[in-house]
Amino acid sequence: MMLIPCPWCGPRNEIEFHYGGQADVHCPDDPQSVSDADWATFLFFRDNPKGVFTERWSHASGCRRWFTVRRDTRTNRVLPADSTNHARTVTT
């Protein structure tokens, strides 16, 4: 069981959360001008590091808001927030 730090509700059991995968994935600004390869990258390719991963979680059974977490995928240890890790809503 992981304790996931919801910025609004505090640490809660992972069963309260929905996983959202890699953080900071943005839709191309002008989809019509994007090549097939770049479009495939946006749709299908995500980082898959063995180590620190910056990812999205939604507190689905609580406040229902999305936020960003840094976690080590080797140990599942949640890491302290860094300057890029402040709560925000999904915009992509």
Add this chain to the structure above:
Amino acid sequence: MTPRTPGAELPEHPDRLWHSPEPKSSYDVVIVGGGGHGLATAYYLARNHGITNVAVLERGWLAGGNMARNTTIIRSNYLWDESAGLYEHALKLWEGLEEELDYPLLFSQRGVLNLAHSLQEVRDSVRRVNANRLNGVDAEWLDPQQVAEICPILNTSEDLRYPVLGATWQPRAGIAKHDHVAWGFARALDRMGVDLIQGCEVTGFERVGDRVVGVETTRGPIRAGKVALAAAGHTSALADTLGLRLPIQSHPLQALVSELLEPVHPTVVMSNSVHVYVSQAHKGELVLGAGIDSYNSYSQRGAFHTIEREMTAAVELFPMFARAHVLRTWGGVVDVTPDASAITGLTPLEGLYVNCGWGTGGFKATPGVGWCYAHTIAHDEPHPLNAPFSLDRFTTGALVDEHGAAGVAH
């Protein structure tokens, strides 16, 4: 099913089946990953293409990764033509593999039931039965009474929250003893002169321009005419060192076994809706699995709530399991693709081949993928059966979207 003594059909533990040679400085083909897929690929490289100057490199011990962690189910009842082609090719090879390797794999064609619990699932299942038949794959649609005749311990009453409305039935499906599959291939490879090198982790690659010409390992550099990846959940980490990006995400997939029981469960039962799959191993354990844990992880373990949900489903479907004790739980690292189908073929780099993305279902494909991947490596072009599973399908959009029949939600 006739009564039998649990364990009676297991052969004695084998004497040494393969050597542990020192790595040579170069090979025609180096296969990265000594699991089922790596071993089968090496076997068919030698058998079908006469290429025996081959090394299989394994960072741990032979077949100690996902090959030792899966639930050993073999079936080919996939919906799409591309998947049915590959898995049915594998099943046909399974049917002759014991004889071919001259080794007891305990391949047991006890059939698989894929349960349907909703009207939509009934329609999807009947469609899949029809698709299977069109592809020459054995399949039947069974009503609840027929399901109960095949698996009497299954709760087919209408009182369940998600009652069994019927099931697809593939009689030729079954299980095999996974360790023995690996040992059978390894013994054959050793006899054909292929080097099986354990405790040898690949840490990087040697390249000349866009051509991969060897690997860097914890036991020194090894040059290779061709390098073939077969490293399942760790393929991303390897490909990253080459700047090669792959559309896979690594997740934990858990399984568990009960204590040894008398023979009670005569077939394989899978349910996508309540989500559990279970068979009884030759020795007597109930072998259970369910879906992946939601998050990316390389930790080879998952969360307990995933097991709780799986057990809830299992006990509702099989009330008698409530009295069984869990003996062991474990996790593997599976590589999941966006279309729930494998990636097997060429890469943008010359001399580098990739086999990954089997997600939760690689074991059943073992001989089939070995056959096709060996062809790809030997001829520098995919076999017709694995051509649809190329990396470029994510750019062309020719996906093999197989979530429905994959049997496991991911």
